[in-house]
Amino acid sequence: MKQQLAELIATVLRQLQAEGILPTDELPAVQIDNTKDKAHGDLATNIAMVLAKKAGKPPRELAAAILGAMPANNLVAKADIAGPGFINFFIASEAQLAVVSQILAEADRFGCVNAGKGEKVQVEFVSANPTGPLHVGHGRGAAIGDCLCRLLEATGWRVTREFYYNDAGAQIGNLARSVQARALGLGPDDHGWPEDGYRGEYINDVAQSYLAGDRIDADDQHVVGAKDPHDAEAIRHFAVAYLRREQDLDLKAFDVCFDTFYLESSLYTEGKVDAAVEQLVANGYTYEHDGALWLKTTAFGDDKDRVMRKTEGGYTYFVPDVAYHLDKWQRGFTRVINEQGADHHSTITRVRAGLQALKAGIPDGWPDYVLHQMVTVMRGGEEVKISKRAGSYVTLRDLIEWCGRDATRYFLVSRAATSQLVFDVDLAVAKSNDNPVYYIQYAHARVCSVLRQADEKQLPWDQAQGLASLEQLTTTHETDLLNMLARYPEMVSVAARDLTPHVIAQYLRELAAALHAWYNAEQFLVEDAALRNARLALAVGTRQVLRNGLGILGVSAPESM
C-alpha cells in the first residue's frame, strides 16, 4: 500500500517537473510514514517539506500543488495538508479491506517477498567449541541466527545454516586433560588436577561414560569409549564426540537444525591453513619478527599488526578463521552472515584484513556480522552467575526445561541484538498475562476457539460470504487491525534487510493486543450471517499472520492452550 502511494506521488512529482513547478533535478525517494495519531489519517508523507527549498515555495503551498495534481485513484479517500506541511492520506476502505482476501489467498506465503532472488546466503551461528554444554549466550545466538535464516528464506534467499567448531585448539587439549583427570579419579581441587581445567560436573559424566565403553553417535561422528584412562588421544576423541552429541541434543530441543557442521581440524588435514598462509606470504603482507610470523593487518585498518605463527610454531586462532572464510568464499557464498557473541568482535577486523591480504577477489567488508550482547539470567530476583570453568552455570537445556522451548526462543530473540538482555526466568515460566509469549499464542488459540464455537453453535463460518461482506467491518478496532495486518509484509522485509528479528517479536505483541482488544469489544458469533462472516474473515486473517510471524520466530502457534 505504501509503495503504491509512493509511486502515485512520484508520478505527480514528475508531472510538476514537466509543468515547471518543480526543478528538474533528481527527485528524492518519496517517504511514506505510518501515522501515530489517527487524526492524521492512515499514511503521511513529508515530501512537500523535503522539496520546499528546491521549489522555492512554502511547504504547505507545494503540498497543495501536489494534491491538486493527484489523479483519481481508488487508494486514497481523502487527503489533508497538516502541520508544517505534511500530507495526510486517509486510505479508502475498499483498499484497506483488500488485505484480508490477500492474506487468505496467500496463506503461509503472506508476507514473503523475493528480495533475495534465489541467491545463496550462508549463515554461520552458534559455533560453540565442543568443550561443554551450550549456555544461555549460545542460546541467544541460536535463536537470533535461526530467525535470521527464517527471515532470509521468507524474503527469497537460499539459506545454508552452518556450525563451525574448534576441535583442534588449545581448549580441546584442556578438555581432554580434564576428562582424563576425572577418569583417573581426581577432582578439581585435588593435587594433579590440570591448571585451568574444566571443573564442571559434566566432565565427570564424560569420564564415566568413557570408562564404561559407551558408544557415542553425534551428528557427524561415532566413537566408542576405549576405557583406558591413560590413552590421552582416545579420551580426546571421545570427549569431543560426547560433547558434540550433548550440543546436538541441546539444539534439537531448541528446534535448530544445521545443514553443515564444519570442523576446524579439516582445515589442517586438507592443507587449507598452510595454503592460506603461503598466499599471504607470497602477497607480501607478512614479516618475521621476534621469531614469530606477523600479518600486516594495519594495511587494512587494524590498529596493530597481529602474530600469525607463534614462536613455538603453532598458528594463532585467527589464521584458521581466515582459511575458513576463504573456503566459504570458494564454496560460492557471495553473501555470508556470521552471528557471534560481541565478545569476539575483535576478530572481525583481523579476519577481514586477512581476506583482503589474500587478494582473492573478496569484496572489502565481506562477510557480514551480527553480534549479540551478553545475557544475564535472573531467577527468584537474583542473578544466576554463568561460569563454565567453575562448573556451575545455566545451560540452554536448563532454560528450555524451566521455561519451555517457545518462551525461551521468544525471550532470546525479542530484544535488539545490540542490547544486553536480562532473561527473567520467573517471567518466562509464568503461564499468565505477564508473559508475552502466552499473550501472542493465546490470541492465536482464541481465534481457533471461536471457530470451534461457531461449529458448536451452528453458526457456520463461510469464507466466501465473509470476503463479500468485508465492508461491514467499520469499528475502530477493526480498522486498526486491518492497518496492522497490512504492515506485516513491510515488517518482514525490514527485519530481513536490517537483520533484526526482534522487530517481528515486537510486532506480534502489538498484533495480538489489537486482536484481544477487538475480541473484548465485539461479539464475533452473531446471528447476522454477513456481519459474522466478515468478522470471522478478519479473525482468520489475523490468525494467519500470527501463525506466519510465530513461524519466523520458530515459536509454535497452538490451537488450544
Add this chain to the structure above:
RNA sequence: CCGCUCGUAGCUCAGAUGGAUAGAGUACCGCCCUCCGAAGGCGGUGGUCGCGCGUUCGAAUCGCGCCGAGCGGGCCA
C-alpha cells in the same frame, strides 16, 4: 590509554530511512464476565530520552565533546 556496544517511565525494553503531543509491558491504583476462553479488556499515576554544544523548517534518532555501564584490545580462543 585505545576500540566496539549501550544509556529512553521504579523495573524490562521498543522507537528503519531525522517528523506532528516520546510508546509498550511490568509495577502501583480503579473499573469490566447471566456474553465466542478473564491466559483477556478499559481507564489512571509515572519522563530534564545520561549531560552539553552543533547541524536544520524539525533531533531520542545525525556530528563533536564529556559522564557512566558492559565487552574487547595477549605469541589465549
